[in-house]
Amino acid sequence: MQKLKEEVGRLLASRTSLEPAEVIQLLEIPPEPTYGDLAFPCFALAKSRKKAPPLIAKELSEELGGEEGLLWEKAVSRGPYLNFFIAPRAFGREVLQEVWDKGDKYGHADIGRGGNVPIDYSSPNIAKPFGVGHIRSTVIGHSLSLIYSALGYNTIGINHLGDWGTQFGKLIVSYKRWGDDSELKEDPVNYLYKLYVQFHKLVEEDPALDDEARYWFRKLENGDEEAVDYWNRFRQLSLDNYELIYNMLGIEFDYYHGESHYNQMLEEVIKLVQEKGIATESEGALMIDLEPYGLPSVMLRKKDGATLYITRDLAAAIYRYKTFNFALSLYVVGAEQTLHFQQLFKVLELLGFEWSSRCVHVPFGLIRFKEGRMSTRAGKIILLEEVLKRSIDMAREIIEEKNPDLPDKESAARAVGLGAVRFGDLSNDRIKNIEFDWEKALDFSGETAAYIQYAHARIFSILRKAGTEYTRWDDSAASLLIKEEEVTLIKTLALLPDKILASAENYRPSILARYLIDVAREFNRFYHNCPVLSSEDELKHGRLLLVNATRQVIANGLALLGIIAPEEM
C-alpha cells in the first residue's frame, strides 16, 4: 500500500502544486470498493486553482487520460475525488512479495530508531487483590509496549506498584490488632484484603483507627524497624501472587519500581521545587499553586511531614528521564486520574523540564458492574485470576465438544480462553467505560479473538495438507489472483503497516484489533469462494501464497496484542 501511495504521490505532485509527501498525507481509502481503491480528495487544491473540487477531479482524470501506472490501472473522478483503481496482478504480486520477504517483520518499521520508551502499566496496589479492573492497564500497556517495540523503539515495562502510602498504615494496624499468622500463610492476598475491607468497616464506628493508621505509615516512612518488617512481608506475599497472573498472560516487566523505590529521592525533589521558587507553605503543608494555569493546586507534603502520591510520581518522572533519556514516557492509567497527570506534567513544565511534553497519559474508562462501580474497599470485586481461569475452562469445554480429537487441548484452551479476555478488552476504544458481564467476557462468537484464531487454525490446516511442494516464492503464481475475494483480501493484508502505526500514534491497540477482525472476515469470504487445494497447479500455488500471507498477517498482528495464534483449536 505504501508503494502505491508513493507512486500516486509522485504522479500527482508532478501535476499539482503539492509535494509528494503532502499528497500522500491526503490520500484516503474510499468507503466503497466500487469507487476505487485509493482516493485523492481535491479540496486542498480548490483555493490555489480557484475552482470547485469536482471540476479539479475531472480535469485531473482527463489529464491522466488512459494512462496507467505500475500498481494502478485507471484513475477516474467521482465528485470531488480522483479515485485510483489498483492493477490487481501487479498489486497482488507486490503485496504478497513484501509479506513473503519480511515474514515476522511484516508491518514493523524503524521509526523509533532505538529511542527509549518507558511504559508505566498494570501497577496494582499491594495488599489488594488483582481484580478485573486491573486488566485494562495491564493488557493495553503490554500491547502498546509490543507495538512500540515493533516500530523500533526500545520499550521499558515498568510496574509502578502501589507499594507505599497510608494503606500500609491501615494494614499494619489491622494486622497488629487482629492478624493471624496461619491465615496469612494460607492465602496471603485474600487475607490481607479481608483485613483491608474489615478496617474500612470498623473505621466508620471508630474514626480513631484512621489516626492510628496514619501514625503507623509515618513510622514506616521514618524507617521504623517493626513497620518496615511488616511492609516487606506484605509486599513480597502480594508480588508472589501477581507473578502467577503475569505468567499466565505472558507478561514480563523490566522493572518493578513501585512507589517505594522513589522514597530516597523525595527530599531532593522537594528541594528542587523549593529552589525553583514554585512552592509555598500553607497551613504547614507544602503546596504548588496551579491556579494560574486553571488547575487545582497540588500538595507535595502534608502538615505531618508525610509525602503524597504526586510527590512520588514527580520523583519517578525525573528518575525515568535521568535513567532512560526517553523519547516518550507513557502512563497507562485510568481516566479518573486525568487531573492528576495534568497537574504532574504541569509541575514538570514549571520546573523547566522541556521533556515534560514527551510524557503522555494514556487513559482508559473503568470497568463497572451493572450495580455500580467496583469498590475494593467494600469488598466487591471479581478476581482477574478467576476470570482467566473460567475463560480457559469455557474454551476447554467448547474444544471438547467441537474438536474432541485435538492432540493438545490444553494449550489450545489457554490460547483461546486467554485470548478472549484480552481481546475483549483491547478491541474496544479504551476511553469508554465497560460494564463487566460474565457472558460477554466468556463469549467466543462474533467479533472475538476466537474468530481470528479460528481463521488462523484453518489456514494451518490448509498449509499442512498442501505439503512442501508449494513453499517457494513464484512471481507468476502471485500475479494470478484477480477474483474479487482474492483482491479484497490482498488489499486488506496491505494495510497492516498503516494499522500498526495508527495504533501507536493514537495509543490505541483497538485499531489493530479491529483490523484483524477485518482480515479474518475477508479470509473467510475468500475461503468460501475460492477453493485452494483443488485448484489447478499455478493458481493453487498463487492461492497458497495468499493463504500463507494471511497467516503471516494474523500471526504478526495477534503477537502485538499478546494473543497466541494457535495452529489447531
Add this chain to the structure above:
RNA sequence: GCGCCCGUGGUGAAAGGGAUAUCACGCAGGCCUCCGGAGCCUGAAGUCGGGGUUCGAAUCCCUGCGGGCGCACCA
C-alpha cells in the same frame, strides 16, 4: 458549585471534518456428497434534543437532557 469524559439499530461497538454511516450479538430465513459450520450468504432495524461553523458534521463550537469521573492532607 466548578472542571473533564461518554451518548450511534433492541444490545455491544466502528467510522483520522468528507462520498450511500460500517460490524457483531440477538431476531427472521438460507448454505456442509466440497480445503475445519467456532464458518458463509440474505433480511428487518440506528447517529439523544435544539441551535451554529463549513461547500460538507456521528465527528468541531454553543446549549439542553441522560450517564460516568474528578476537584489540598487517599492513590
